[in-house]
Amino acid sequence: APISVIKMLLKIYPQAARAKSDDGYLPLMCHLLMHTESPSEDIVEVLLDTFPGAAAVVDENNQLPIHAACKATGVSENIFTMLLRAYPKGAYVCDAEGLYPVDYAAKNKDAATRKLALASLIANDPEEIRGQRRHPLLRHPHAPFRDEHSLRHRQGHRAHHHEPRA
Numbered sequence: 001a002p003i004s005v006i007k008m009l010l011k012i013y014p015q016a017a018r019a020k021s022d023d024g025y026l027p028l029m030c031h032l033l034m035h036t037e038s039p040s041e042d043i044v045e046v047l048l049d050t051f052p053g054a055a056a057v058v059d060e061n062n063q064l065p066i067h068a069a070c071k072a073t074g075v076s077e078n079i080f081t082m083l084l085r086a087y088p089k090g091a092y093v094c095d096a097e098g099l100y101p102v103d104y105a106a107k108n109k110d111a112a113t114r115k116l117a118l119a120s121l122i123a124n125d126p127e128e129i130r131g132q133r134r135h136p137l138l139r140h141p142h143a144p145f146r147d148e149h150s151l152r153h154r155q156g157h158r159a160h161h162h163e164p165r166a
Contacts, residue, residue, distance in 0.1 A: 003042040010050045017051035028054040028065050038074030045078075048086050055086035058093070066090040070101045070117045073110035080120035091124045 001009075009016055021030055028047045032039050047054060055065050066083045069075050084091060094100050105117035 003040070003046065006043060007046055010046060014050050017047050017054060025059060026051075026054045026057055029057070029059060029068060032065050032068035032072060036068075036072045039069070039072055039079060041076050041078050041082075044082055048082050052086045055083050055090060061097070062093070062095045064090045064093055064101070066101045067093075067095055067099075067104055070104035070108065070121075073108065073113050075113045075116065077116045077120065080117055084120060084124045088124055091121050 017027055020026055025033065028044065028051075031043050031047065058064055064083075064087065066080075066087070069079055069083055091101055102118065102121050105114055105121060108114040108117060
C-alpha cells in the first residue's frame with residue numbers, strides 16, 4: 001500500500017500498528033520480513049512513530065525487527081537508527097538460535113547493508129549497558145564480565161608470579 005494510505009489508516013486507527021497478523025507478527029516485523037530487499041524507510045518510520053514498542057516485540061524465534069533488518073538487503077542507515085533508537089537493547093538480544101543481530105549483519109550478502117548494520121550496531125550505546133563491554137563483538141556472551149581494575153589486577157598478579165627470581 002502507498003505510504004499515504006498507511007499514514008491515513010494509522011491516523012484513523014493507530015491500534016493497527018499493534019495488531020498481529022495471523023502468523024503472530026506486528027506490522028513492523030511483517031514489513032521487514034516481506035520486504036527483505038530495500039524495506040521502506042517511510043513505512044518503518046510511521047509504524048515506529050505510531051507504536052515505538054514494536055521494536056521490542058520478539059517473534060516465535062525470539063527475533064526482533066533489528067534481527068530482520070540485519071538479514072535484509074538494501075537497508076538504509078536510517079532504518080537501523082530508527083530501530084536502535086526505539087529499542088537500543090535490541091542489539092544485545094540473541095534469538096532462539098543463539099545469534100545476535102550482529103551475527104546476521106556480519107553474514108549479510110549485501111556489502112553496503114553489512115557495513116551500515118555493523119556500524120550502527122557498534123555505535124549503539126544504550127545508557128543501561130554503557131561501560132559494561134557487553135557488545136557481542138567485544139566479548140563472548142557467556143564470559144563473565146571483568147572490569148578494567150580486575151583485569152589489571154590479574155595481569156599484575158600473573159606478571160608478579162612469572163618474573164624470574166634473582
